[in-house]
Amino acid sequence: MSSSNRIEKMKNILVKKDVDAILVSDEKNIYYFTEFPWGFRLLIPASGESILFVHSVNYEAAKEIAKNVRIDLIRINEKADVKIVSEISKLGFKSLGFDRISATEYLRIKDSLKDLRLEALDDAIWSLRKIKDEGEVALIKRAAELTSQGMKKALEIVRPGLREWEVAAEIEYEMRRLGSSGVAFDTIVCSGPESAFPHGGLGEREIKDGDIVIVDVGAKYRGYCADMTRTLIAGRMSEKQKNLCEIVAEAQRLAIDRIRAGVRAKEVDEVARKYIVENGYGEYFVHSLGHGIGLNVHEPPALGPMSEEILQTGNVVTVEPGIYIPRFGGVRIEDTLLVLEDKAERLTDERIS
């Protein structure tokens, strides 16, 4: 089990940063460190045993699954926040890291433990999470295979007369039927003029002959996500549609070619953006080129003009250039890729298009 390793790595960071412990609040971070999906809080000290706090509803499951931590039960008539603060106080920490706590919780801890130095360590956790280990890569690959199968289904069935959500229903069913644990995000099927909205509309439109249809879909497998987009035409493709599809496909190809460990993330964005600008559509590429993906659909490293990231072996990212012309429609093509030392390995199936 690699989750114990991950806790060890976190402890090393705490030692290096001279912080006594970290209180982990984000459920996905807790899952990352314990393989338990319903933890309430996880306290990792720089040395010694980690404590997973769980509500009674999850206590039996936690005992079964979370083997690398001590489990502390929050009883049904206990105030969880009071208990956590009291445990932290008992352990006598002088400093405490935190990940994504709310302002309210931050203020509560600060007011209760006035001598405690609080330190934001979200980035430190991301420095671990954004480099996927072998086990994680295997799960994302499975999610990507399922996603590709869902997309294949979409390509088979999209036709005029179907409602957008009917297409989504078939895609999700195909992925689920093959073993997906759910969707990584609400499936986007958007057609006609609504395809100019990158996130789609209500998903209720009837697909018409000659419509652009953007399908953006992701399966989840044991918590891990994949993400894939294809742009189809329902019926005969116009010259303009064809031209847009070719530009976006080439922008994606150029960007993917640039990916390898050591490359600046913003440079990958720039390659695709430059190509789209040169073809006259720069103002219509209204989002970043891509994003990291793992337990979250969107996570570091971001591939955008403002990103300060340098790609590392083990990053998993999407590359998804797009052109969106108001009232006309949009085109987006997206794959999920693993960053290797000397190239990007495509995890979603490029042959599906």
Add this chain to the structure above:
Amino acid sequence: MSSSNRIEKMKNILVKKDVDAILVSDEKNIYYFTEFPWGFRLLIPASGESILFVHSVNYEAAKEIAKNVRIDLIRINEKADVKIVSEISKLGFKSLGFDRISATEYLRIKDSLKDLRLEALDDAIWSLRKIKDEGEVALIKRAAELTSQGMKKALEIVRPGLREWEVAAEIEYEMRRLGSSGVAFDTIVCSGPESAFPHGGLGEREIKDGDIVIVDVGAKYRGYCADMTRTLIAGRMSEKQKNLCEIVAEAQRLAIDRIRAGVRAKEVDEVARKYIVENGYGEYFVHSLGHGIGLNVHEPPALGPMSEEILQTGNVVTVEPGIYIPRFGGVRIEDTLLVLEDKAERLTDERIS
């Protein structure tokens, strides 16, 4: 459109609390006030125009959908947080409410605008959101109907030999096919000893003859959630299984009978809990009786022993007593209900069981 009303109500709260404006960060809160699902931040001043900040990826859609606010574009090369702080500063507010910002964002605003008084107003937004208006009730009713249809499907198909996720696949497909916009949460199908874990296991177990199977499912419709659980037996029911099911059903009936406006939420929990305790299973009812539901699956008002809420007309809540016996299995029955002046109206279909 009722979202303008909602902003007016928020403004009244600001005036009453003597706070100049609120910075709304939670996407669902932003949706509540604007009907726009992908807002980045919404600034509602105590008087004057509200401003919706959106990233360029959502700008065109925001102009189409969010009619009751001014839309402010965050360009792709702008730092969103810097822009928000600068806008707040320009407007000269002396005090600013916030909903669910992270500790990091809170500290950033505090450090940048040292004279600004910051005030947590999450509860104030919940005081609005937990009372559903007519439009919201209609959407939740639709979600509940779709959920009931999904559950009906589950009852038809559950049998020994199926994997848990195969059942989930059929349920979700049925709901989607009928028009659901997605799932409110990952569908739980857990069988045999794993049904003793209220949130289930991996969802990969093969259902065996005589197994308890807990199915917990929720459709989403235009952002609004429903939630429903039934406990089935794959094959012949044992006496002990039957007894547990009867106790939980009666506990649910007693609790629902107690619901009406003006009743303390903890009292409703107590009615069900007392009955389960009297039947000797108190220690196995390891969670609260229920929760509010709307744009979030879990939201105020909570129906639990620690809840300070008093039920109000227009609350929508679940009632879901359960008994979970480690290594034996669990039973849970859940419906979604609308609180009325003198009773609870069931939104999920009680005839499905």
